[in-house]
Amino acid sequence: MTDPHLVEVNRYPFSKKALADIRDNAYAGTNWPLVYILSDGGSKQAYIGETTDTLTRLSTHLKHDEKQLLTTVHLISSERFNKSATLDIESGLIKYMAADGAFSLLNGNLGLVDHNYYQKDELYARVFRVAWDKLRAEGVARHSLESIDNSDVFKYSPYKSLSRDQRQSLLGLLYALLDERVENLVVEGGAGTGKSVLAIFLFKLLNAKEIELNLRSFSDEEKELEGLLEKLREIYPQPKMALVVPMTSFRNTLKKAFRNVSGLKADMVISPSELVKQNYDIVLVDESHRLRKRTNLGAYFGAFDKACAALGLDKHVCSELDWVCKQSAKAIFFYDENQSIKPSDANATDFARLKAASSTQVQTLSSQFRVRAGQPFVKFVDDLLNVRLQTGKRFRSGHYEFKLFDSIEEMVRAVREKNDQFGLSRMIAGYAWPWISKTKTSEYDIEIDGVQLRWNRTNTDWINASGADSEVGCIHTTQGYDLNYTGIIFGNEIRYDKASDTIIIDKENYFDRNGKQGIQDPQALKQYILNIYKTIMLRGIRGTFVYACDESLREYLKQHIPVQTHPAQDAESPASIVKLVPHVNAVPFYDLEVAAGDFGDLQDQPDYEKEWIAVPEHVRVSKTLFACRVIGESMNRIIPNGATCLFRMALGGTRNGKIVLVECTEDAGPGSRYTVKDYESVKIQHEDGWHHKMIRLNPRSNDETFEPLELTEDQALQYRVVGEFVQVLD
Template identity: 40%
Template structure:
């Protein structure tokens, strides 16, 4: 039984909640009792339940974002088992509507503002907040007009949680902004100091927004914002919407900043017109050297840019030298925050570098040499000789853990865009179709039977990803280099020249984009990545570096399959 002091603390906390105007309507209280729980365990359980409730989506989570972080304490693994028992009891009581795996596979969970931060993410958030408040304080103590601007850069490879930090910051800023001055804050939370001491007043009236260039990811984040008190879907916008806005923003966060556009032929005539009119409105004339990054800077006093130059996948994306200059400038002004902890791929941070090196995405274009074969513990990384077998195994993994999909480079024309009865990809008797929707394809009903493109999966997690490397990428054994096959690459916007800026994209330029695409695709899988390669020479080459899968019948349990079909390197 809990001590008298424990009951008094619980009663006091309940009264605090009921005294809040935001929570006075609540009618039910559940008290979780365990005599072995110390304060560290209680905070960890609270963090776990908040994350699960936000991901389940049945209820709105009223908690503030004041510092949920992964904490280490004695016997934590044993307590985690107890947390699952608590969850099951609450689910039986109707508090949760889905299981833990179902919640963890959802966008509401993966893009939740209540994620627990890693140490480097927490350091980045704290540094960004300190810098922002310093800027705002300087502004408040001056004549009242904003004269200084700042640009902060958060840099990280795939899976380091750039999007998580962006969403976390958005929620924290609106929570600080709305913090009641007299409320008693838990001083043990990491960012509690920012909820008092004049910080909320510095955010009074602050206009903030989140720019997300990719359509699918933007729609998913908007869905999360609709479910989150304090956040609104219209806070999440395109670069065009930010540029067209009549209001000036105090702060704009830009996720996947490498996907902002320079002046180039847009996806529609209307967007080409918008690009010109926005530039004219902001700079007085149609300056073709201006990019969407210039719009962001013109429309906001402060910017926080999340980027990874190696994830640029189209010629219209910001040029590499612009991204390099951003990083250099942020470093000089001590506003650069690197994220290094690998949160997605269970193979660890070395896997991302290995894949990039393997595909030449981190070099000038030849395959990096010497590259020694690596294996990754607890990660299912394998090369298939048969697309049919890989498809079968992706289906088996989806039946086991969900969220397992086939994805591919844009190496086949999109016939089904106009003919729904056609097939897009045909290999060795296997016929497949491209994604039937551009928005939230991963969670769409037919996703398991379709193939996603880079534009449907960039920024997302999968449990298992089956990557089809198409005929757009091949290998020259004589020269030991990758080759891009322009005629087999069907993303028109991915290879067209830019006469407006006098830019012509040779095969070397195109190779960089195609290599980047496959490197992005190969870093989507949390538990495993399967690979099928169309070009025989490239397949033979990659077999030196990716364990090959022995053909075996599909089984319902992945551990049985591993025993009977163990990946192997050629001897």
């Protein structure tokens, strides 16, 4: 059970006058370590910090040009806090609030800690969850931690703790950006080594409006890094920068992530062809192994030729790699030769020539951050696909699920169960089946032992698309993404020959036309296909499941992969307001008798027009806001029984991970008309549009006997979301 008294969250106005009240806080007034959040509901900006001298720190912030415009301070305190704990909680809040999206953070992205300390997992992880729930009750945070964990905005946020490997690379990159002799940098690293994280971190760092030099995690590197940043800001006070991402789907995902970060904009993430529009000071290229040359481009031939002409380059010999070099004063390429997957990818020899140039510096990332099994798993997969393992050598890990399935039906079921449990679990296959459903949407593409499956219905952000858990993705829709679990289907284009003890490729069963057209060397095609399988086998953070269509390949894999066997204290009320002005300092109070525990009696429609309730001064009032009372204990980690809460009318958009007010539009038998729960939705696409596969309404209670309410597609028709929770009022 969660103890709501583990941590306190207290709200005060952020002003000189309010410092006297803050001095009376038992923790703030005695120099106890605590964490604080400065925010403003109007501008939707916030700043997060930690201190052992609260009054001095807040007084300093009140003199700051930007921070003095913030209007509210929340103090997060606990008798269990120490310096290590507050540093950790501060970093956690920066990471999660940046992805939550309720506020745009003024914090820089340096100095976020990720260190071990006494009782970090046993106690302080729980403290953080309690604090987060209380911040949701205050309206400072909106989404559940679980939903943020699986969001792309969180995964690709620049607010990350860098590893030693990445910090050393960051220093090297900053030195190179200051070196007039260096024009290009190549950062090499395999799948999951943190190339994208480092690219986004550096991009944010160089575009920060104000660098918060909070460099605790850099220890001895602190002064060195600070000096480099100061020099860079002298040279590039407002650098013209772009992040080039060759793959459309991943590019759109990063655009979405950039929209939620202060100082960054979606149009900073561009395609290679957009480089022709202007010259840049600094260009970063993520997944640069997917830059293209003039081979098997299909509909892209015209755009490629047009860009070459605009840049004055010979279309027959240049590649998008040349475009980047021509249009940037400094270029940084994040590169992995082993993730080149088709003939249109720029030649490895072009990158080799670039790396050999005197104006290029090369750095290497080696630590594994994606798969929990670490670098040993990466090496094992490489040896497995290249048939370099000793007979009987298996990979086993207590931290990672790696299983081979004899039944495709069982693997599909296992992946879907993992998706229900953890989210972001997907099936991925080699391109061994034509994409029939692209034009004939009612037909299936893949049939194995009576199990029928369809390829991904969309190429854009398929990982997060509704219904993706019932489809099969390919390399083009998954490269660059993180998943919790993957179910890998080895198709009939890849086989095992026992006599020669080698992997062989059946070109006739490989249906990526642009992936094989023009390839004369069978070994070249084999290398592309092996790169595909290696890449998709390194997508899963928690585990990888495998099924092979070819029986001989399945028997080979059985030698090395384990086979799946069958079966709180209430916040003080705001000061009373004498005169209530509708939609100015007051919102309508609807007497719905909302049930947050068991359903109450069905309520009659109340008179909405006569009763109004005051809201705190920091709340930006609009006609979409209303209040009602929540009865019950099933949300008591966030909403106390009997609390009056502020809601915003449901106007559409995603509700996943949000607390919602749900109305039952029909008499569902025993129960009531309204309930408040955390909303989770799984959808699936049919020919006539999107439909709910299931809605799960989750309790957030200290009483673990409360269970989620799961609604089938038919049952869901009886329910509608009428409001989204904003905060507890009293």
